[in-house]
Amino acid sequence: MRHCSRSPAGDCTLADVTLPSLGESVTEGIITQWFKKVGDVVARDEPLFEVSTDKVDSEMPSPAAGVLTQILAEEGDTVQTGARVAVIEESGTSAPEVSDKPIVEVAAVDDTPVLAPESPSPAPTASSAPAESVSSGVVMSPVVRRILADGEVEPSSIRGSGAGGAITRRDAERAVANGPTDELVVPLSNARRRMGEHMSVSAQSAPHGFVAVEADGEIFGELEALGRATRDGVHITDEMLVGLAAARALGEYEFLNATFAGDELVVHRTVNLGFVRVADNDGMLVPVVHAAAGLTLRALARRVSEVGERVVARRLTTDDLMGGTFTLSGAPSEHALWSVPILIQPQVATLSVGAVREVPVVVSKTGAATVQAGRRLILGLSFDHRVCESTAAAGYLERVAELLAGLDLESEH
Numbered sequence: 416m417r418h419c420s421r422s423p424a425g426d427c428t429l430a431d432v433t434l435p436s437l438g439e440s441v442t443e444g445i446i447t448q449w450f451k452k453v454g455d456v457v458a459r460d461e462p463l464f465e466v467s468t469d470k471v472d473s474e475m476p477s478p479a480a481g482v483l484t485q486i487l488a489e490e491g492d493t494v495q496t497g498a499r500v501a502v503i504e505e506s507g508t509s510a511p512e513v514s515d516k517p518i519v520e521v522a523a524v525d526d527t528p529v530l531a532p533e534s535p536s537p538a539p540t541a542s543s544a545p546a547e548s549v550s551s552g553v554v555m556s557p558v559v560r561r562i563l564a565d566g567e568v569e570p571s572s573i574r575g576s577g578a579g580g581a582i583t584r585r586d587a588e589r590a591v592a593n594g595p596t597d598e599l600v601v602p603l604s605n606a607r608r609r610m611g612e613h614m615s616v617s618a619q620s621a622p623h624g625f626v627a628v629e630a631d632g633e634i635f636g637e638l639e640a641l642g643r644a645t646r647d648g649v650h651i652t653d654e655m656l657v658g659l660a661a662a663r664a665l666g667e668y669e670f671l672n673a674t675f676a677g678d679e680l681v682v683h684r685t686v687n688l689g690f691v692r693v694a695d696n697d698g699m700l701v702p703v704v705h706a707a708a709g710l711t712l713r714a715l716a717r718r719v720s721e722v723g724e725r726v727v728a729r730r731l732t733t734d735d736l737m738g739g740t741f742t743l744s745g746a747p748s749e750h751a752l753w754s755v756p757i758l759i760q761p762q763v764a765t766l767s768v769g770a771v772r773e774v775p776v777v778v779s780k781t782g783a784a785t786v787q788a789g790r791r792l793i794l795g796l797s798f799d800h801r802v803c804e805s806t807a808a809a810g811y812l813e814r815v816a817e818l819l820a821g822l823d824l825e826s827e828h
């Protein structure tokens with residue numbers, strides 16, 4: 416992050432401040448705030464500026480102690496990683512260090528709506544506007560009359576804002592809605608805009624495929640009977656159970672635990688499992704549990720819970736977001752059957768989990784088919800067709816279902 420050279424005076428050095436990489440596939444960021452101005456004294460590792468990417472907002476520390484002599488990128492500028500953004504004239508003595516790594520905060524949404532200005536309805540003309548009608552001395556167009564009639568509103572109860580007291584379409588809409596009808600213009604946050612850009616690139620660059628299977632969900636009933644809290648007191652979710660089986664199944668389907676590097680496929684032997692999380696309803700983050708395949712259910716639950724707490728507290732580190740090799744997307748609601756996720760580049764597969772449902776299940780007993788209550792869920796896989804076809808993807812999902820059904824909760828708990 417720094418490059419030093421001798422100053423003209425010869426008694427101090429100049430340190431270049433550059434924009435470091437904040438994660439895989441992140442090539443640029445937007446300078447959103449400078450905490451110092453030119454001429455200010457800064458301590459080494461003191462927060463110097465904030466940068467926003469599609470994944471996170473980060474406070475970047477100063478690489479040196481001294482005086483900020485130049486700011487080369489203003490607030491709002493988009494800067495490539497590795498580019499110079501400022502220059503610090505280092506002092507002869509070092510200042511106390513403030514932090515040992517940048518703190519990463521989830522981008523916050525400015526949810527204050529911006530109201531669009533109301534455009535007055537144009538005065539009708541003989542050539543362009545529909546003929547107006549008069550009812551009890553109130554001027555209305557046929558469209559306005561229909562809106563009021565459908566909403567069962569008497570025209571005489573409305574004070575028109577149009578020319579000569581005419582009731583405009585907006586007047587009628589307000590009366591029927593019995594509330595505000597102005598459109599809201601809500602600008603996209605940087606997080607949502609950049610997320611959309613990356614998802615668009617992923618959808619266009621990777622030939623997506625999708626396959627889904629129905630899996631036996633009786634294991635979740637066993638979990639409820641045993642208790643959802645681990646010996647450590649951590650709550651076990653349905654997503655954690657599926658994640659454990661998914662990570663272990665990748666040992667037999669290594670080609671899905673892979674990432675693209677240009678035209679080459681890098682197959683990873685370590686499963687770094689990403690979990691999709693919504694950040695303050697402002698887009699998604701995918702924190703990573705590293706080396707997930709070797710964990711017990713108890714250990715995986717603890718790791719997922721810890722990273723989830725950091726998401727809520729907005730205290731994720733860059734390590735939490737880097738190195739993912741496979742992603743799991745949990746059920747978006749208790750009624751969602753499945754979702755079709757877009758691949759998280761440069762990964763080649765994402766597993767989606769549907770809600771666990773209580774359904775009638777046909778079973779065979781003593782040669783006769785009977786119907787009884789059971790639990791089922793849908794497992795779906797979005798995959799890159801450059802890696803496999805739907806038959807192999809379905810084989811992976813069926814193996815996940817087998818491992819899920821065969822989990823020994825007593826020992827894993």
